[in-house]
Amino acid sequence: MNLRSRRLVRPARTLAGVGLAATLLATVAGSAGYAADGRPRPVDVPAVLRPPAGQVLSADFAAAGVQVYGCADGAWTFTEPAANLLGWVRRRPGAATAVHFRGPSWESTDDGSLVEATVVASSPVPGSVPELLLRATRNRGDGVFGRVGYVQRLHARGGTAPTGSCPAGATTGVPYRAEYRFYVPAGS
Template identity: 60%
Template sequence: MTLTRTLRGVMCAGVLAAGLVAAAPVSAHSPGASTSPVPANLVPPAGNAPFATFGATGVQVYTCTAGAWTFTEPAAILTGKAKGFPGPQTATHFRGPSWQSTRDGSLVEAKSVASSPVSGAIPQLLLQATRTRGDGVFGAVTYIQRLDTSGGVAPASACVDGQTSGVPYRAVYRFFTAA
């Protein structure tokens, strides 16, 4: 019964994410640039160059575990531009964390290696690629920055085990490849 409730909650969060993404204007974050200075600890090592910037709109999904909200996964749609790839690019961002191109199927998975707090929002991050797939836009990614975050913080309310909540967020994701 708990598994059924959990799955139902995750499915509801996914539907919520799809609704929020569909209803929210993607232009809230310009896909072309971050609007604030990048903290020094979020700069990738020398030898990595930015090649794509995407604006993201979605939700951070939280599940109630032992009476507390815990992060489960992101669910977001990204749009932007990438050097060497014509036209606008789109991608989905989901558990892993993973990013997958909706145009060419390429994928990057990553792990967080540094963070910088943001008041009232999820932290900015530097992530290092752990796996890539395909020759497309994400096939050679080495590092990812999550910048200009707004929203996405875990609910402050009490919760019941198995309950899920999708909290809207926006961010700019900057992707790097070996220079």
């Protein structure tokens, strides 16, 4: 392969990656929270799920994964989330990626920054895990999650615990999708 053909291949891969990211983002989030250009659009959420005044949207991710449940005393109990996230970060070109796991925690796979949070408000969604407002309890790094103060889980679909009894020690993952919005103090 000569230098000229390398130059042609790289942009094609980059463009294909961006196209794939946009397709995945549209598939995961549906039309719920994204405009045609892939950026988050304003959404109407219950007042209890709104971050305090002075917080601005810094990143928005569509999540696809599972809510993991374990069997304790014959009943399914929540253990942890496990999801891949794809989305948009303010002032950064291209798609961003992250993972969501026990804590609850979100870690950028692009820059290694992390935010852990605790639930401060919940709003039920029939047949799905609830929508949430979470407050950051710990941040790491200077990247996308380094200054996050609040997180919203919106447009939740699926992920509820199985019904009925279960054998001791069993675990199961229940598929879910959601949109996670991350907020930082204004001026950050």
